[in-house]
Amino acid sequence: MTSVLLALFLQLSVGSSARDSLAANIASFSQRFNFTLPLIVVLFIFMFFLLLKSYTMETQESAATTDASKPNGEGQKRTAKTVKKVKAGT
Amino acid sequence: MKQRISGFFEERIDLTVLRKWVKEKSVPQHKHSFWYYFGGLALFLITVQIITGILLALYYSPTPANANSSVRYIMENVKYGWLIRSIHFWGANFLVAVVFIHMFSTYFMKAYRKPREMMWVLGVLILLLVLGFTFTGYLLPWTTLSYFATKVGVNTPSVMPFFGKFITDLLQGGRGVGASTLTRMFTMHVVVLPLLAIVLISLHVLLSQVFGSSVPLSQRGRTGATRFFPDFLMRDAAVWAGGFAILLAMVTVFPASLGQKVNPILPAPLGIKPEWYFLFVFETLRRFPETIAIGAITLGIIIWLLVPFIDRRASREQKSPFFTLFGAAVLIYIISMTLIAYATT
Numbered sequence: 001m002t003s004v005l006l007a008l009f010l011q012l013s014v015g016s017s018a019r020d021s022l023a024a025n026i027a028s029f030s031q032r033f034n035f036t037l038p039l040i041v042v043l044f045i046f047m048f049f050l051l052l053k054s055y056t057m058e059t060q061e062s063a064a065t066t067d068a069s070k071p072n073g074e075g076q077k078r079t080a081k082t083v084k085k086v087k088a089g090t
Numbered sequence: 091m092k093q094r095i096s097g098f099f100e101e102r103i104d105l106t107v108l109r110k111w112v113k114e115k116s117v118p119q120h121k122h123s124f125w126y127y128f129g130g131l132a133l134f135l136i137t138v139q140i141i142t143g144i145l146l147a148l149y150y151s152p153t154p155a156n157a158n159s160s161v162r163y164i165m166e167n168v169k170y171g172w173l174i175r176s177i178h179f180w181g182a183n184f185l186v187a188v189v190f191i192h193m194f195s196t197y198f199m200k201a202y203r204k205p206r207e208m209m210w211v212l213g214v215l216i217l218l219l220v221l222g223f224t225f226t227g228y229l230l231p232w233t234t235l236s237y238f239a240t241k242v243g244v245n246t247p248s249v250m251p252f253f254g255k256f257i258t259d260l261l262q263g264g265r266g267v268g269a270s271t272l273t274r275m276f277t278m279h280v281v282v283l284p285l286l287a288i289v290l291i292s293l294h295v296l297l298s299q300v301f302g303s304s305v306p307l308s309q310r311g312r313t314g315a316t317r318f319f320p321d322f323l324m325r326d327a328a329v330w331a332g333g334f335a336i337l338l339a340m341v342t343v344f345p346a347s348l349g350q351k352v353n354p355i356l357p358a359p360l361g362i363k364p365e366w367y368f369l370f371v372f373e374t375l376r377r378f379p380e381t382i383a384i385g386a387i388t389l390g391i392i393i394w395l396l397v398p399f400i401d402r403r404a405s406r407e408q409k410s411p412f413f414t415l416f417g418a419a420v421l422i423y424i425i426s427m428t429l430i431a432y433a434t435t
Contacts, residue, residue, distance in 0.1 A: 037327060054169040055145060 115318040120309040125195035127329045134330040135185040142178040152276035154269050157232035158351035179346035182224050186367045189217050197417045201304035204405040207398035212294040214395050226279040233349030238358040241267045249380045363435045370427035
């Protein structure tokens with residue numbers, strides 16, 4: 001994503017003639033210059049939602065194993081590991 | 091589809107004024123136009139801080155028992171948690187730097203002159219607010235460094251006459267830095283300061299739309315104009331994208347770390363010093379008697395706030411070299427004190 005953002009930055013920050021040739025070079029990516037920004041915005045929103053999904057899903061996973069003494073189930077996970085170790089005699 | 095949506099609004103609201111404004115809004119183009127981008131970049135970084143801050147608040151627990159472990163949990167267990175926290179951490183540093191650059195560029199271009207006096211006052215208040223955000227946010231991970239640095243920070247105002255002790259008590263919420271302080275810092279960080287920020291930033295942006303960008307005195311008669319929609323906005327977006335790319339690069343190469351949970355019974359470790367943007371205040375407090383240092387800093391902030399009303403020459407569209415020198419002196423003082431603090435601690 002950083003490279004896409006950098007490409008946009010370069011495309012917009014260079015002079016108009018250079019920008020036109022740069023835009024022509026990435027014609028397969030975007031036929032029209034005006035199309036680039038909305039596309040980047042849509043891509044960005046899509047990636048942000050993917051990230052948000054992973055980030056927030058952790059709540060549901062940990063909610064089932066929440067130990068009140070530790071935040072968000074951290075303690076429970078460790079306890080479960082400890083129980084396994086105890087059972088295995090280690 | 092586009093026509094149906096615009097038709098829906100057309101039937102209900104008169105958009106003629108908005109359309110006219112969009113069509114006519116332009117930004118002056120001259121050799122110092124580069125500095126105009128920092129205001130937009132600051133606004134973008136504030137948005138990044140709000141989004142990442144909300145995400146961090148989903149897991150953060152503001153109690154001495156859980157604060158440090160909840161941040162550790164975010165960084166080690168939550169998917170992309172390290173990324174969100176690192177963006178928030180580096181974003182705060184970037185934001186302070188960008189707001190400082192925006193303020194000094196505005197100062198040296200004398201953009202505070204009539205009729206933009208209140209924009210300047212609001213801008214300085216926003217800088218103080220940003221510093222308030224960083225100060226209140228610093229304690230939240232509840233590490234040894236953040237604990238003892240906050241302890242110094244909240245006790246500093248107590249030497250001020252009249253309301254100094256009140257400020258310390260208000261921030262601390264007890265005899266020392268503890269559970270109440272953490273709750274208060276959290277409340278200020280996520281409720282009080284954001285509400286103030288919404289009001290101040292909205293007014294600042296509103297005034298910038300009403301008055302437009304100021305042209306420096308040296309550039310009068312030498313300016314062109316760029317249409318705001320879509321030309322300047324596209325360039326603004328490119329600067330945001332570039333800024334975000336640099337931010338992500340910093341986050342990836344230098345992810346934020348988390349110190350050990352504090353043990354308040356133990357003595358403060360040696361070499362405690364604040365973040366880089368408070369170093370000049372820290373060094374001033376070290377070099378001068380506390381009361382004098384705090385008095386001078388308070389007076390300095392008041393004078394800085396009132397500069398547009400004192401610099402009458404600039405308001406009459408005349409050059410004011412004294413204020414240029416004054417600004418340069420302030421800037422040199424901040425940089426040199428910061429460097430001295432870095433070198434000696």
